[in-house]
Amino acid sequence: MSIFLASVGFGLITSAVLAIAAIGFTLQFGVTDVLNLAFAAVMTTGAFVAYWLNQSGVSVWLGLVAAMAACSLLSVLLNLVVYTPFQRRGSSPITLVIVSLGMALIIEFGIEAEVGGVDVSYTMGQGRTFQAGGLILTTVQLVIIGISVAVMAGVHVMLRYSRLGKAMRATAANRTLARNCGIRTARVIALTWALTGALCGLAGTVFAIDIGSFGPTSSDLFLVLILAAVFLGGPGHAYGAMLGAAVIGIATEVSAAFITPDYKYVIAFVALLAMLAVRPTGLLGARA
């Protein structure tokens, strides 16, 4: 029982981190139509921005804000300099996926060339440990969960009630039509990159906090989890991504406790392939 509860605890944190990343990824894809496989590489950039600041004595939580800003900027640039020119030229979606893979290599191994292949970790305290039944969480972990819940609520409010959120949904549904209705889609898309980039930086930093020590390629496997969560919920659907993140996060950690940690990704993998085969639009999705 306590193993189960403890693994649920791990699952909650994984889900929390995953939800932030998956929401960012799915919004990015839904609105901009770029399946950005460089997402995990940008996350890593954020984690290292926070690390560099942390090294010079800045608190990780301030570093986190800096990471958000840096990733926001990096994402906007990535869109402006790379993806938009390709899209404007009429490149196929698959070309953009290949380009994004190329960008992932450039960013990820650019960082590795800079920092070397060793893993690093933040200098920070974990705070008090809380125990409830078999559930054990530290203050830091609770903060991460809190951030994630805040992100979900914020995204919900934004999509539902703000002008930008409505414009994003309209652009995702039909870009041409949205433009003809007077929505400045280019600006909406740029803002989407800024926003999802910030989420990406946030996810990267809390991911690095969560796993303790990290390197330039640590987020590669996390990308698999993100993709699984996104496809489980239906690509482009923010609520689907939240649901997918909850399912994948808890399922991987619980299976890690009861089967073996080596294969915890298998469940994500099976979920992803099953969704692609049976229902590519996801649990909550309808649009292909």
Add this chain to the structure above:
Amino acid sequence: MYYVINLLVYGAVDAMACLGLSQQFGIAGVTNFGFIIFQAAGAYAAAILSMPPDTANGGFQSYLGGWSLPFPLPWIGAAAAGALLALPFTFLVGRRLRGDFAAVGLLVTAVLVNLLVTDYRPFLNGDAGLAIVPSPLQGVLGATSTGYQWAYVAVAAALAGGVYLFVRRITESPYGRTLRAMRDNDKVADSIGKNLLSLRTAMLVTGGAIAGLSGGMLVGFINTWSPAAWTYAETIVLFAAVIIGGLGNHRGAVLGAVLVPLAFEEGSRFIPNSQNLPPNLIPSLQWVAIGLLIVVFLWFRPQGLLPERKRVIAVPEPDAVAGSRPPGPAVSRRPGPAGSRPAEPAARQPPGQALSRPPEQAVSRPPGPATGHADVLQAVDVSRDFGGVHAVSGVSLAVRRGTLTGLIGPNGAGKSTLLALLAGTDRPSTGKILYQGQDISGLPAFRRARIGLIRTFQLASEFKRLTVMENLLTAAPGNRGDSFRGAVAGRRYWRADESAAISRAEAVLGRFGLTDLANSYAGDLSGGQRRLVEIMRALMAEPAVLLLDEPMAGVHPELARRIGTALTGLCTEGMTILMVEHELAIMDEFCDPVVVMAEGAVLAQGTMAELRERTEVVEAYLVG
């Protein structure tokens, strides 16, 4: 010396792998981001087939199998393993899944298969991988001698050459043309009768076998194989090679293999590592360079160093086309009642096409119902909802044989959706589609196309990187070379069908006055010309029923009239046409009857003159 041999073997292996990828991605457009696991499967298969059982092999490794099979069985097994591994993934590449989603599925698969093999030791010795894999015939020949090594180079090069000839044979056949058509536009290929699932499965299996063989060849030389040798990123290196070499050009793939994996990975390994550099710097920068190469090439030279070759098919001067009228100044042409269709070459009439175009020549319309079901195509109470929007609701419609039926209605009336339902591009939520009296609601688009129900699309849908002539030829049914086996059988097997199809295409080109453009890329034509290509391609498919979605949109009025006249002529000969069109003048002149749709339902039906009398029709559409 060993260094040179090493490079040559790696070169042959990389060239072979790139050829497999070039066939899959460059020709067929199947983006297999998991390509490397097929090579890995081949390498492991060759290893465990040639090694003795793990207990008898020093005992420090654990692996399945260990059958000590003699050469060449391990290499054959390697190719078979690559091919078999492809089968579970065919579900990813069917009609329903977007290409980029399938690519993501394969990428994730590659990442996880690597992880699993790394973590699960009993299967293939986990992270450490397999070592002391025997070289082929090493017991007989002595694998360490220079002679043996050169022989290995020769065999590897010969096999790579063989693979080159094999993929070229496939690519340059009618089947290869179909693959390239699918690459350019899979939905349209589907609509002219191509089975996408079977084409893509064939490509996954072929590419998998080639990758597997390359893996077997590699492991026989380097004698070890471990998960570190086949991380997902290795696939990206191969993609970089194929992109840089030239997509759609197998020579380019070989060139890319020499330039990228070989020069980068193998070559730079021998760059003297300067003392004061961090150990990880050079490999990291290599990966950065691979990423840069991909992005830079896709931007500045997407066609690669050796672009795809244009397949020019010599078209005789218009005057020399036997039996067909010289197209002449096309503008003033008014086809006569029967003379509008040039004589068909006798060699045609493929099997299984009995119901396409009954041979009633020069019979004045309408052909009597004696030739079969009078209502050749029917929709019975058909509906299609898109998440609450009733695009088509409860439509019943019968298209009579030999008519040129018009379908009009305001934007959003559901015309194109109805057309898609009839053609099988989309499935109705409820209701039935009948063709020649039979229920075809369950048939996918390509099967409907094969029984003579062909559609065109509202948006231009030419195969861009095929010439006009090739666009037409892809649609010709019954070409023996348009199957994997036919392609492998070689040119002699399909030459007769091919030249018959070419003669037909020439006749069609002459009829529409586009002979001069036969060898232009369809993607380079003007909008109007592209519409023509699409209509001609549909005609090449020998339809019994032709569904046209705004064939004259954006076409010069003069040309539109010519198309209309040609279509009327075809109906006189027994074809049935249903045409969506906005231009009422066209409807007035050519279409009878005309069906009016509004808000997903059929509003009225009759001649244009009758429709103008009816107020609800006029209100819904004619004035608005």
